[in-house]
Amino acid sequence: MTTRDRDYQLMMSALADVARRRDSELENAEQAYQSSAAQAAGELARAEGDAAAADRWAGAAAAQVLDVDREAGRLWDQLRRAPGMRVRALGEVPDPAAVEALPRVALEQSPGSTAMAPVPRQSARTLLERAAGRIDLTVRPPARRSLPRWMLPLLPLLGALAAALTGLVAAGLVTVGSSTMPGGAVIRGLGWLAFLVAPSAGVPIGALIAHRRLRARLDIGGIGLTLLGGMIAATLLSVTFASTR
Numbered sequence: 001m002t003t004r005d006r007d008y009q010l011m012m013s014a015l016a017d018v019a020r021r022r023d024s025e026l027e028n029a030e031q032a033y034q035s036s037a038a039q040a041a042g043e044l045a046r047a048e049g050d051a052a053a054a055d056r057w058a059g060a061a062a063a064q065v066l067d068v069d070r071e072a073g074r075l076w077d078q079l080r081r082a083p084g085m086r087v088r089a090l091g092e093v094p095d096p097a098a099v100e101a102l103p104r105v106a107l108e109q110s111p112g113s114t115a116m117a118p119v120p121r122q123s124a125r126t127l128l129e130r131a132a133g134r135i136d137l138t139v140r141p142p143a144r145r146s147l148p149r150w151m152l153p154l155l156p157l158l159g160a161l162a163a164a165l166t167g168l169v170a171a172g173l174v175t176v177g178s179s180t181m182p183g184g185a186v187i188r189g190l191g192w193l194a195f196l197v198a199p200s201a202g203v204p205i206g207a208l209i210a211h212r213r214l215r216a217r218l219d220i221g222g223i224g225l226t227l228l229g230g231m232i233a234a235t236l237l238s239v240t241f242a243s244t245r
Helices: 003-080 102-108 124-139 154-177 184-200 202-212 220-243
Strands: none
Touching: 003 124, 154 184, 154 202, 154 220, 184 220, 202 220
16 A cells, blocks of 8 residues: 555545544534523523513502502592591592502512512501491491390499489588588589489499490480489488488
């Protein structure tokens, strides 16, 4: 084999090696391209899914804002119609307070967010329901229930005790006013006036106890029982006072 033939074989071997390396590099490049294309397609699909979820979340948030504004306006109008509320002093519905951190909070609460969630706060719906309950208590106070039965026998005793205390105060005023001290006639007149109101002195006390302690109302029957005890005690006290004079 001549030198030319050996050179030719060497050149052909080198050419075949270069061709193999070229084919290998092309195959690697094709695989890298396919992998990158699949990864890019996956990232694009995830991005489109996140964008669609963000759009749905933004739409729901906008609808919730409109609903909250509508409910706040309705509650404000209901508050303006509350008894004792001056419409001009109340004015129109106030604008929401400016919160600069709202976009950051909204992003932290958005779907797919990996940021740390903020401290849980009460929702606007919960606050509006609480305000509605308070306004309902102001506009339409709940009806008081009747007195419990165990309270009825105590009403005459309450009326008698209040009448007795008022009668003792009245007797003391009359006794003091009967002296020769200045203004005795006025003190004596206050004493006789206290004698007149003594039988009904237990009615406001019974009504206050029923309202504050028992969450009930003092009806006509309860008032009658209280007055009965008061009149009996006032009569006995008046007779006793008159017999001693």
